Amino acid sequence: MPELPEVETIRRTLQELVVGKTIQHVTVYWSKIIKKPIEVEQFNDALAGETITDINRRGKFLIINTTTFALVSHLRMEGKYGLFKSSEPFDKHTHVIFHFTDGTELRYRDVRKFGTMHLFLKGEENTNLPLSQLGPEPFSANFTKKYLQEKLKKTERKIKPVLLDQTIVTGLGNIYVDEALFRAKIHPERKANTLSSREITELHREIINTLTEAVEKGGSTIRSYVNSQGQIGMFQLQLFAYGRKGEECKRCGTPIEKIVTGGRGTHFCPKCQKTKNK
Template sequence: MPELPEVETLRRTLARRLPGRQVRRVDVIRPGQIRHPAPDAFRSALTGRTFGEPGRRGKYLLLPLDGDRTLVCHLRMSGRLYVVSPEVPRARHTHVVLGLDDGTELRYEDQRTFGGFHLVGPGDEGAPAGLRTLGPEPLDPDWGPEQLAAELKGRRAAVKAVLLDQRAVAGLGNIYADEALFRAGIHPARPAGALGGAEVERLHRAVREVLDNAIARRGTTFSLYLDGEARPGDFYSELRVYDREGEPCPRCGRPIAKIRVAGRGTHLCPRCQA
């Protein structure tokens, strides 16, 4: 699933293409990708709208429009959203296409069809429930070790489970939780409330560091993720533990292990994160 760095990269690339562009045509090939409102109302309400500066909240992409509307997209497992010339053949799993006034198209592909759109009106009418309950942004200057410590305090759940809880920290997923915990030297299954002050500070620093580094490399592409210009991300080669089972730890050389924590495949170094 695209996580914060991938969605932020998508936001930045779309920011070069969408602001000021008007929607002239809305093609809904697969109505199930339109979560709110109904597909016919979605077409009618979106046609003629002009895009503003793209935003992001957690893993949600926010595309503001004139008339106090926002097009909200969550890519889920396999969604792709990018601007392309109409001469480029549509991919098999293209489900929604917006024709823009400069002749280009904003296309949404989704092989597994878990993602989709909400067209949100004034007062957040129609907003997805998950967007309403998001926790703090980990790259926000106001998010410090104290805020992270407050989320972990007293929790018996595994620290990785808390990091994956979007109500605790917005935007983190499996890839970057594993990478941050490795950099902090913390076992993913440790009870969150058992972390000491120094460990929380290391974890806070590691979360910020891995997210910043991933954004600088335009995210991580395994097979499906593309940015707003249909390009893959370059961070895969920088991953230290995620998807590295059996490879030597970059610190101690012991083979990276894969276990399950909070129901998710989890990569770690058994020695560095003991």
Template structure:
């Protein structure tokens, strides 16, 4: 699944490719992608004549801001956007086509067909699903050390599933949680509330550093991810633990281990990330 760095890369690419373009019509080949409204005809009617003013992001969701509508799009496992000349043959698994007045098209392809699209009036999207319960933006001004520490305080949940919970912090998926925890030297099974101040500070900085470096590298192309121009991300070449089971840790030389935490495959170095069993703080 594309995580924050990949979605941010797609956002930046789409702003280069479609910002300022006006939608002439929309063709929907797979109506179940549409969640609000669910009717393809109404979806098309609302978007006709609207110009894309900006492409923004909230967590792992794209927010395509138009004249009087906001399109919230979730790529899920395999969703991707691309811009093509009108008339070019459709590739397999192309489910939604936005026809622009300049003779180009924005096409949404999704092999797994899990992606979703919602339309809202501006501002309404933050009050309703799927954006209404999202947590802190780890690359936003709201993500301060104090706000992060407050989220952790008293939590008995293991730190990895805590960080994966989008109601606490958004956009940090499996890859980047493993990488941030390794950079901070924290075992993925530590209780979130057991972290001492120095550990919390290290993890806070590790999250920002990991995600920022991943964004600059264009994300990670672990499976099929590419940006809106068909380009792969390059951060997978910088991964320290994720996907490196049985390989040597770059930091200490110990063997990278893989286990399951919170139902997710988890990579870590037992030497660099020792497990300390402590109860959550009460302060």
């Protein structure tokens, strides 16, 4: 699933590709992707004649702003956007097409059909699900060390599932939680409320640093992620833990191990990352 760095990269490329284009009409081939409004015809009618004014992001959600509306889009596992000429063929996995007046099309392709789209009047998107339940952005002023410490001290859950909880901090997923925990030298199964103030300070810093570096590299190409111009991310070349089971730790040389934590495959160094719960 694309995480914050990948979605931010897609946002930036879509900003270049489609802002200023006017939607002539919309074609929906898989109606279950459209969650709001319930009737696809209402979705199509609302967007016809609308001009795309901006592309924003909230956590792992893209927000496509038009003159009147905010389209909240979640890519889930395999969702992709791409800009094409209307004359170019499309395959069976293309489920939504935004036809522009200039003869180009923004196509949403999703092999697994898990993606979602919610359409709101501008200004209503942040006070309704799915965005209203999200915690602060890692890059926002609200995501302070004090905020993180208050959240962690209230729970005995393992630290990895806590960081994956989008109501606590939004945008983090499996890859970047593993990486931030490695950099902070914290075992993924430590109870959140056992972390010291120093460890929380380090973790807070490494969450931000890891995501910043990943955004600069265009995200990580794991499985089939590409941005909206078909380009792959390069941060996977800098991964310390995720996907490196059996490989030597870049810090100490110990083989990276993989376990299941909170139902998610989890990579860590058994020597560098502390295991003891206080």
